[in-house]
Amino acid sequence: MAHDAVCLLDHLKCKQAHIVGASMGGMIAQIIAGIYHDRIISLTSIMSTADSRGLVMPWNMKLGLHLLKSSQAAEEEQLDLKMETVRLISSRTHPPKQEELESRLRKALARDAEKYGTKRQLSAIVATKKTKKITQRVNVPTLIIHGAEDRLIPIKFGRKNAELIEGAEFREIEGMAHDFPRPLVGYLAFVVSKHLG
Structure with missing residues (x-):
């Protein structure tokens, strides 16, 4: 890339x-x-x-499992799962507004509804260990x-x-x-x- x-x-x-x-x-x-x-x-x-060593899973099992689930979801589940992903990783001080978030993610899904994209990105990140x-x-x-x-x-x-x-x-x-x-x-x-x- x-x-x-x-x-x-x-x-x-x-x-x-x-x-x-x-x-x-x-x-x-x-x-x-x-x-x-x-x-x-x-x-x-x-x-x-x-x-990338040590990212996600060791200190946040819930988040790690959710990201893997998101990458395997059926098409109709994608929006709900992506919204939950954003909520899990977003600021707690300035959480995203529900309407804005839904609108943004609907546009993103319309642009690219490939459900395995997240899984491939996670795989690329995990595989890239020698960038130090x-x-x-x-x-x-x-x-x-x-x-x-x-x-x-x-x-x-x-x-x-x-x-x-x-x-x-x-x-x-x-x-x-x-x-x-x-x-x-x-x-x-x-x-x-x-x-x-």
């Missing part, structure tokens, strides 16, 4: 880019920044990790953002990311979990845009 993203830059005739990724996208962004140094101006990694050394090779200005309430990828993983990358700035966001709570979106946009210069 990191290679695919660089191929997209090639297709767009874009020599360099600021790269921002969240969750699995943060893992991909870190791999890109660690391997394709000359293509990246800066890195912003949000609620992510450089090491790649992340340590990142040599561009780096911002690591992590929510204090994150139960899917706890904040200690974000702190470890910042330690792996020389000169990385770490931002802990109170009231944020594994989501982008609406009341914090403006602040997050400000923090990222300031990093991009």
